[in-house]
Amino acid sequence: MAKNESEGVSRRDVLGTGLTVATLAGTTGLVTGGTAVMIAQPGTAKADDDEDHHKKALIPPGKLDEYYGFWSGGHSGELRILGLPSMRELMRIPVFNRCSASGWGITNESLQIMTEGLTPEGKQFLEASGQKTYLNGDLHHPRPSYTDGAYDGRYVFVNDKANTRLARIRLDVMKCDKMIQVPNAHSIHGLRLQRYPRTGYVFCNGENRAPIPNVGKMLDDPKSWRSVFSAIDGDTMQVAWQVVVSGNLDNNDADYKGRFIASTCYNAEEGITVADMTASDKDHIVVFDLQAIEKAVKDGKFQEINGVKVLDGTKTSNLGITVYIPVANSPHGCNAAPDGKHLIINGKLSPTVTIFAWDKFPDVFAGKIKGEEAIVGNLEVGLGPLHTTFDGKGNAYTSLFLDSQVVKWNIEEAIRAYKGETVNPIKQKIDVHYQIGHINATHGETKEADGKWAVALCKFSKDRFLNVGPMKPENDQLIDISGDKMVLVHDGPTYAEPHDATIVHKSKLNPLEVWKRDDPFFKYSTDWAKKDGIKLDEDNKVIRDGDKVRVYMTAAAPAFGLTQFRVKKGDEVTVFVTNTDDVVDLAHGWTLVDYGIAIEIAPQATASVTFKAVKAGVHYFYCQWFCHALHMEMSGQMLVEEAGA
Numbered sequence: 001m002a003k004n005e006s007e008g009v010s011r012r013d014v015l016g017t018g019l020t021v022a023t024l025a026g027t028t029g030l031v032t033g034g035t036a037v038m039i040a041q042p043g044t045a046k047a048d049d050d051e052d053h054h055k056k057a058l059i060p061p062g063k064l065d066e067y068y069g070f071w072s073g074g075h076s077g078e079l080r081i082l083g084l085p086s087m088r089e090l091m092r093i094p095v096f097n098r099c100s101a102s103g104w105g106i107t108n109e110s111l112q113i114m115t116e117g118l119t120p121e122g123k124q125f126l127e128a129s130g131q132k133t134y135l136n137g138d139l140h141h142p143r144p145s146y147t148d149g150a151y152d153g154r155y156v157f158v159n160d161k162a163n164t165r166l167a168r169i170r171l172d173v174m175k176c177d178k179m180i181q182v183p184n185a186h187s188i189h190g191l192r193l194q195r196y197p198r199t200g201y202v203f204c205n206g207e208n209r210a211p212i213p214n215v216g217k218m219l220d221d222p223k224s225w226r227s228v229f230s231a232i233d234g235d236t237m238q239v240a241w242q243v244v245v246s247g248n249l250d251n252n253d254a255d256y257k258g259r260f261i262a263s264t265c266y267n268a269e270e271g272i273t274v275a276d277m278t279a280s281d282k283d284h285i286v287v288f289d290l291q292a293i294e295k296a297v298k299d300g301k302f303q304e305i306n307g308v309k310v311l312d313g314t315k316t317s318n319l320g321i322t323v324y325i326p327v328a329n330s331p332h333g334c335n336a337a338p339d340g341k342h343l344i345i346n347g348k349l350s351p352t353v354t355i356f357a358w359d360k361f362p363d364v365f366a367g368k369i370k371g372e373e374a375i376v377g378n379l380e381v382g383l384g385p386l387h388t389t390f391d392g393k394g395n396a397y398t399s400l401f402l403d404s405q406v407v408k409w410n411i412e413e414a415i416r417a418y419k420g421e422t423v424n425p426i427k428q429k430i431d432v433h434y435q436i437g438h439i440n441a442t443h444g445e446t447k448e449a450d451g452k453w454a455v456a457l458c459k460f461s462k463d464r465f466l467n468v469g470p471m472k473p474e475n476d477q478l479i480d481i482s483g484d485k486m487v488l489v490h491d492g493p494t495y496a497e498p499h500d501a502t503i504v505h506k507s508k509l510n511p512l513e514v515w516k517r518d519d520p521f522f523k524y525s526t527d528w529a530k531k532d533g534i535k536l537d538e539d540n541k542v543i544r545d546g547d548k549v550r551v552y553m554t555a556a557a558p559a560f561g562l563t564q565f566r567v568k569k570g571d572e573v574t575v576f577v578t579n580t581d582d583v584v585d586l587a588h589g590w591t592l593v594d595y596g597i598a599i600e601i602a603p604q605a606t607a608s609v610t611f612k613a614v615k616a617g618v619h620y621f622y623c624q625w626f627c628h629a630l631h632m633e634m635s636g637q638m639l640v641e642e643a644g645a
Contacts, residue, residue: 053480053487059086067442068504069455070142070156071476073097074497077137079158079169084442084503085453087478087492095167095176096137096160103599105133108524108574108608110176117180117237119306122163138162140499141191144171144508145199145234149256149340149447153508157202157234159191166191166204166232172512177521178237183306185228185242186210190251190334193234195446196258201240201290202232203261205249209270212244213305222272229263229288229313241297243313243321245286246270248277251333255358256340256447261288262356264331264345265324278349283331284324285345285356288313289365292321323364325371327354333387337396338449342376342411344396346385353385353398354378355414377418379425381407386437389444391451391481395427399439399456405429406439406456406479408486430486432477435459438500441481445502454479454486455501465493474498513584514603525576525606536578536606542566549613551575555588555601558628560621563636567613569643574610577601581627589624592638598624616640 059065065083068090073080077097081090098105105114114133115123126133138161145155156169164185168178182188185206194200206228211218218224226244229252233240245263247270252263263286267277293311296302296319302309313322328350335344336358343356355377363369384402391397398407406429413425441454461475473493480487515521517537529536532543534552540561543550549571554561555578567573579588579601590607591598594615601607623634 053483054489056480056482057085057087057478057489059083059088064506066506067453068506068509069501070144070504071494071501072139072142072158072499074140074499075136075138075162076496077139077160079139079142079156080494080498081174082492082501084455085478085490087476087490091174093169093174093176095158095169095179096134096139096163096165098135100598101600103597103607103609104176106597106609107599108610109521112524113176113179117165117178119181119183121183122181134163134165136162137165138499139167140189142169142500142502143191143193143202143445144502144504146193146195146446147198149195151443151446151448151504151508152198153504153510155199155234156502157191157193157199159188159204161187161189161207164188164206166202166237168234168237171509173515173519173521174511175521180232180237180239182206182228182230182232182239183308184212184214184310185230186214188230190249190263192251192253192261192334194258195254195256195336199234200258202234203252203254204230204232205252205263206230207249209248209267212310223270225270226314227265228310229286231293239308241293241302241309241311243288243293243311245313245322246315246324247284247286249286250331253334253336253343255336255343257358259290260358260361261290262286262334262343262345263288264327264334266330278329281329282326283329284326285331285334286313287323287325287361287364287371289321289323289361292319292365296321320365323361323371325356325364325374328352333385333399335388335390336445337411338390338392338444338447339394339411340447344388344398344411346388346398348384348386348401351380351383351385352378353381353388353396353409353414355411355418377411377414379409379414379417381409381426382429387439389439389441389454390449391441391444391454392449393451395451397439397441397454397481397486399436400429401435401437401459403429404434404436404458405431406436406454406486408481427484428486430479430488432456432458432479432488433460433464433475433491434462440501440503442503443505450505452480452482453503454481455503457498457501459497461491461493464491471495476501514582515605517604522606525578525608528574528576528608534576536576537580548572549574552578554578554580555590555623555634556580557586557588558633560590560623560634560636564639565636566639566641568641569613569616571613572610573613573638574608576606576608578606579603586627587625588627588634591622591624593620593622595619600625613638613640616642 067084069082071080079093094104187208189207190205209225229243247265248267250264271277330349332348333346345354360374382400456477458475476492478490
């Protein structure tokens with residue numbers, strides 16, 4: 001075996017430890033990702049063999065994990081639930097995708113959720129494209145709701161970068177219940193939540209600059225294009241207000257007192273090409289004053305665009321709602337420390353993390369100090385710092401994309417070093433495999449950070465798993481951070497590109513075992529049943545209304561309440577299925593053979609699907625969720641007569 005295969009070549013060997021910011025900014029591959037793949041090499045370090053650390057991550061059969069992990073599914077469009085520390089995948093929640101198992105994107109209930117919050121332009125696009133909803137999504141940043149800086153177990157909010165959407169997932173049933181397309185913005189990326197007094201606002205960064213409104217004008221005037229910061233009411237899922245800014249918004253985070261939100265922002269040059277966007281050695285963060293914004297809205301200092309109150313927060317604005325503070329070129333991650341005092345900005349093209357003090361921002365807005373005077377620390381941590389998480393003990397953990405490492409450092413010591421004191425804030429570096437993006441620790445984004453575990457979401461997994469062909473899995477790695485030293489304890493292959501994750505202690509959640517029959521999730525079905533005089537959990541009837549047919553049936557193991565129904569070719573058929581079983585985990589399904597239809601009906605749930613009977617003949621339906629020993633029993637037939645027969 002060749003030397004580089006057995007021992008590996010580290011990224012520090014390839015790039016050198018003296019790589020400068022200027023070199024990074026001028027390297028096309030580091031900007032585009034073209035070179036990053038090339039520098040990933042196997043075997044730079046092995047997981048610690050300390051058996052005590054590894055045993056902590058082993059959950060025996062029949063035992064439960066301590067934490068829920070909410071994993072973004074990236075461009076799969078779904079949210080995944082993992083158990084920690086086992087890293088076992090527990091569930092996939094379809095959100096922006098179509099799911100063959102559950103019928104998400106097929107059922108009337110899911111389609112209503114996916115379409116009712118679309119912008120008029122979005123609806124027009126889908127109609128012109130012959131689509132019911134978007135066929136893809138890029139789910140990035142799952143964030144659980146807060147009350148007073150701690151997770152409250154109500155919701156998880158997620159963004160769709162691909163089609164500029166925001167979705168809400170109910171944590172009592174682990175289902176998406178609301179989805180909106182954000183007007184005026186273009187490509188929702190950074191997503192964080194109001195921490196205090198509660199969520200409240202969901203803060204969304206429209207990353208890409210575009211004309212507002214984006215209707216085919218100003219195409220040749222990119223200097224007039226704008227990125228948009230949006231506040232969505234998490235209770236109503238309506239856009240409360242928006243702020244246009246200078247540059248491209250990246251990531252954001254909110255303080256623990258309910259006043260300030262900060263966003264990293266690149267492309268201060270307001271260029272279009274990568275070369276133009278990285279020409280300067282400085283970009284900035286944008287700090288938003290929530291109190292000033294709400295006052296400006298109340299005072300009517302906004303322009304209404306596409307039904308939304310839009311405020312001017314650009315560099316030339318005199319509203320006093322934003323401040324721009326210079327930082328090194330292309331800052332990326334933006335993370336509020338659990339101490340409520342500090343904000344960490346991650347350099348990406350700079351090998352540094354910059355520490356801001358939240359309590360200095362009032363003086364910045366008041367003009368008493370310059371924005372740079374809010375900086376209390378600037379620490380060199382390594383190559384490609386992207387994101388930072390925390391253990392609640394004063395330590396921070398930063399992902400280093402280019403070094404493929406996690407670095408542990410102490411916040412207060414970094415501040416002391418910035419003041420000139422001789423102290424080394426960096427406590428440890430550990431290799432991860434490879435090119436780590438996001439990192440998150442148990443409750444690391446709350447005031448209750450407990451410092452037990454961290455997950456490293458690595459973009460590549462070269463040689464860590466069995467070869468599965470040209471497309472390789474990524475690698476989610478579990479790190480024990482409970483002691484003085486970080487210990488890598490688990491590799492977890494994943495596909496396709498989980499982008500971010502958050503970890504919530506199981507005590508914060510109380511999911512239902514079975515649905516409640518009066519849940520608003522079934523409103524589509526209950527409304528139709530009321531019109532037709534149907535009791536969903538009792539009746540098995542066929543209602544004909546001209547060429548529209550509504551079929552109501554119950555499902556209780558081992559049989560459907562209606563095992564045969566007749567329609568005519570060309571009829572619009574809606575089938576309502578109610579699972580009357582109240583036994584935990586006794587799910588039913590309804591699959592119509594050769595019609596491309598399969599739906600899930602959980603215990604005590606109702607689900608419906610509408611389709612056109614375009615194929616004459618006998619068409620079997622069956623339960624695809626195995627719920628009984630004689631699986632074949634739960635079936636029936638749809639008889640489709642030729643028109644005029």
